[in-house]
Amino acid sequence: MSFDLNAALSSMHRAILGMVSSNLRGIRIEEKNGCLWIYFYYENSPSEEEEEMVNFIYxxxxxxxxxxxxxxxxxxxxxxxxxxxxxxxVYLRYGELGPV
Incomplete structure (x- = not known):
């Protein structure tokens, strides 16, 4: 199966609706060796509820x-x-782009 970035981004945007906590800094997605990797970046260790949200999103x-x-x-x-x-x-909290 070939990787379709637009389809993956669209799917992830739908999946995160209502699942973004204030602790979540960003989500990035990449293809590496035929596998789609999703990286969830939290400012602090995610709570149990946030871990459940990650599992739901995934x-x-x-x-x-x-x-x-x-x-x-x-x-x-x-x-x-x-x-x-x-x-x-996929998602970056305000200010996460760094200096412009």
């Missing part, structure tokens, strides 16, 4: 790509550290 996303290998990582990253610019941004 389940919603993968249901649109049943034949695509996918995985995700949840990363706690303090506010003073920049989110790595890997893959494509």
């Amino acid at each position: 389940t919603e996303f993968v249901s649109d790509f049943p034949d695509q290998k996918t995985d995700f990582k949840v990363i706690s990253l303090p506010r003073n550290e920049m989110i790595p610019k890997i893959g494509e941004a």
Whole structure:
């Protein structure tokens, strides 16, 4: 299966509706070795509720790509550290783009 970035971004945008907490700094997606990786960046360690939201988002996303290998990582990253610019941004909290 070939990777369709627009379809993946659209699917992820739908999946995150109503699932963004104030602790979530950003979500990025990338294709690496045939696998779609989703990275969830939190300012502080996610709460149990936030972990459930990540699982919901991931389940919603993968249901649109049943034949695509996918995985995700949840990363706690303090506010003073920049989110790595890997893959494509799905969501970035205000101010996460860095200096313009």
